[in-house]
Amino acid sequence: MKPVNDFRSPLARAKGLGTSPDATRFSWLQKITAIALVPLVLWFGLGVASLPEITHDVLASWLKSPFNAVMALLLIVISLKHGMMGMQVIFEDYVHPYRRRLAAILISKFLGYFMMALGVYSILRLSLGS
Amino acid sequence: MSWNDKRPMSPHLQVYKLPLTAKLSILHRATGVVLFIGVILLVLVLLAAANGPQSWASMHAFLSSWLGKLVLFGFTLSLYYHLCNGIRHLFWDMGKGFDLNDAEKAGKFVILATFLLTIVTWLVAL
Numbered sequence: 001m002k003p004v005n006d007f008r009s010p011l012a013r014a015k016g017l018g019t020s021p022d023a024t025r026f027s028w029l030q031k032i033t034a035i036a037l038v039p040l041v042l043w044f045g046l047g048v049a050s051l052p053e054i055t056h057d058v059l060a061s062w063l064k065s066p067f068n069a070v071m072a073l074l075l076i077v078i079s080l081k082h083g084m085m086g087m088q089v090i091f092e093d094y095v096h097p098y099r100r101r102l103a104a105i106l107i108s109k110f111l112g113y114f115m116m117a118l119g120v121y122s123i124l125r126l127s128l129g130s
Numbered sequence: 131m132s133w134n135d136k137r138p139m140s141p142h143l144q145v146y147k148l149p150l151t152a153k154l155s156i157l158h159r160a161t162g163v164v165l166f167i168g169v170i171l172l173v174l175v176l177l178a179a180a181n182g183p184q185s186w187a188s189m190h191a192f193l194s195s196w197l198g199k200l201v202l203f204g205f206t207l208s209l210y211y212h213l214c215n216g217i218r219h220l221f222w223d224m225g226k227g228f229d230l231n232d233a234e235k236a237g238k239f240v241i242l243a244t245f246l247l248t249i250v251t252w253l254v255a256l
Contacts, residue, residue, distance in 0.1 A: 034216050034219075034220060038213065038216075038217065041213050042213075045206065045209065045210070046250075046251065049251045049252070049255035050255075054193075055190070056179050056182065056186045059179050060179075072176075076169070080166075083165065086162045086163075086166065087162075087163070087166055090162075090163065096133075118173050118177055119172075119173040121177075121180070122176035122179070123176060126176070126179060
């Protein structure tokens, strides 16, 4: 039974046409990740810049502190999530037809999640390693 | 579906002078793409650091080269622009600052803040 506020024809409903049901959630998540990224980026930008020099040892000891390690982890995860969502919007705007758009979005998401895992692995290895 | 009409289109981007707000808007999108690639490269840098002194040595050599420094500079510039303009966006989300004069003033402040933050970061780093 079609609810009172769904004015799509049965074919349109079956094809999944019309507005996306998770648009609000998507938009919120984009803004929330953006807000979280403000302190994370400022911490990262100024933190890395203030290291005396960048060597394996300096980075490892900087990441030994639990706060720095967790900030780094959150930065990688949240910025990639925010970025994947942003890329999706861009692909939806510019890539036609449907299959090419879907491929573009999925490839960027697979790449994003892979990099997330790689980033978490690297940070943990630096922080917890010898 | 994809554009199949071969008739000529009236020129727009080649003739119309884009307002400041429009330029800042597309710049926000462009810096977003640059940053997505940049964070991926950042992860690869962290991986090189985590894998030990040899892999770090080659990564460090690249980052110290002129190309590496250019990439890093471009990354920090994009990062701070997207950050500052992103905050400008968040104010809009709260419903504040939609008046064109306010939006343009905020935009100019964003440009200024971008350069200041980039310069400060590089001065601290070097």
